[in-house]
Amino acid sequence: MRERIVSKKWLAATASAAVGLLVFGACSGEIRAERNGKQYGEAVCDVKTADNADAAKRELNKVERKMRDLQRTVGRPINEDVSDINENLSDLVEHVSQGNKALAQQDIAVIDRNIHAVGRGLTGKAKAAYDGIQEGLAECD
Secondary structure, three states, rough: HHHHHHHHHHHHHHHHHHHHHHHHHHHHHHHHHHHHHHHHHHHHHHHHHOOOOHHHHHHHHHHHHHHHHHHHOOOOHHHHHHEEEEEEEEHHHHHHHHHHHHHHHHHHHHHHHHHHHHHOOHHHHHHHHHHHHHHHHOOOO
16 A cells, blocks of 8 residues: 555656656746847847947847847747848848937837837747837837
8 A cells, every 4th residue: 555655646746746857848948949039139229229220230130130049049030930030120120320319219110119019929939039028119219
């Protein structure tokens, strides 16, 4: 009888550990997606705060690298979801190059609205990534 109780306890502990690892594994993917999304949003802010046209273009290259990182994390081509943002990023670089801070801030607001609109219909890692992007964009001054 004692042997049967021990094996049931062992089975219950093993099953609990397996479920915990599965849940933790799913959450860690979402955490990584959110962190990468936030880095992307911060990179967009860096474009806005660039001092000149060359610096803005360098920061735009960084944004593109962050987008590729984010796509690898999420596992789907999110640049298709945010194709309008590429035009907004070009406008942002132009406005930063011209020194027009008001229009640059408007570009950030438009990008944020587009991200919000796309992120509404998503779940899992993709939703976490878009939430992270919005967190990063929220830190733009």
